[in-house]
Amino acid sequence: MLRGDGRAATARQERGSAVPGDLTDFAEFVEANLPGLLRYGHALTGNPHDAADLVQTVLEKIGSRWSHVLHKTGDPLAYVRRSMANAHISRWRRLRRESLVADIPEPSAFTPADPFEHEPLWQALRDLPPRQRAVIVLRYYEGLSEAEIAASLGVSPGTVKSQASKAIASLRGKLRGDEETEGREAV
Structure with a gap:
């Protein structure tokens, strides 16, 4: 961030920004890191809609405490990623209950198809426990x-x-x- 840079503060004053410095820093932080946070959220949750919800929820909570996050943590991006992983794990634990139904619902014609839905690696990644998925995504994707x-x-x-x-x-595994199954089907 350009927080300590006098040129950034001067540029804000010239623009006539009425937003306090910490909130301006938060807006700059979000603008700079939003695409990466959405990608990380997508990899954690398995779909872009839940990813957007996860990012929004975490940024809302962090935005209200931004000055604390900025001054008390060494790396705000790492703090946001950790908050996202924790929020996702908490949500997963809360919602992992099975819902038994008599009939399988028909797939909605209005639900857009996820382009990665049928990719074997993406399906295998989605099946990992949340902490393992977070580690793999942060290591090999980020x-x-x-x-x-x-x-x-x-x-x-x-x-x-x-x-x-x-x-x-x-x-x-x-x-x-999957490869062995495909190999047997081809024979």
């Missing part, structure tokens, strides 16, 4: 190091390594199972 992931999720680097190892083993 390109963060183990230390950055640990700081982002609030866990030890050893936990990041073990969760990544379990997730990769699970993904390999699922994808090899």
Whole structure:
């Protein structure tokens, strides 16, 4: 952020911004990081609609405490990512109850198709537990190091390594199972 840069404050004054500095910094933060947060949310939740809801919910909570987040944390982006992962895990735990129905509902013609719906890797990623999925997404999709992931999720680097190892083993097993199934169907 350009918070400490005198040129940024001067530019805000020249624009006639009536927004206090911390809120302006928050708006700049959101503008700069929103695409990446939406991608991360999509990978966590499995669809763009839930991702947008997750990002909005977390940013609403953090926006009201932005000055605290900015001054007390070393990396606000890591704090937001950790908050997203925690919010997703909490929601998943709250809503993972099964709903038994007598008849399977017909798919809606108005529901847009997810372009990744039938991708084997995407399906296997979606089946991972939330913490494993968060580690895989942060490591291989966002390109963060183990230390950055640990700081982002609030866990030890050893936990990041073990969760990544379990997730990769699970993904390999699922994808090899799909390849073997396709190979048997072709014979």
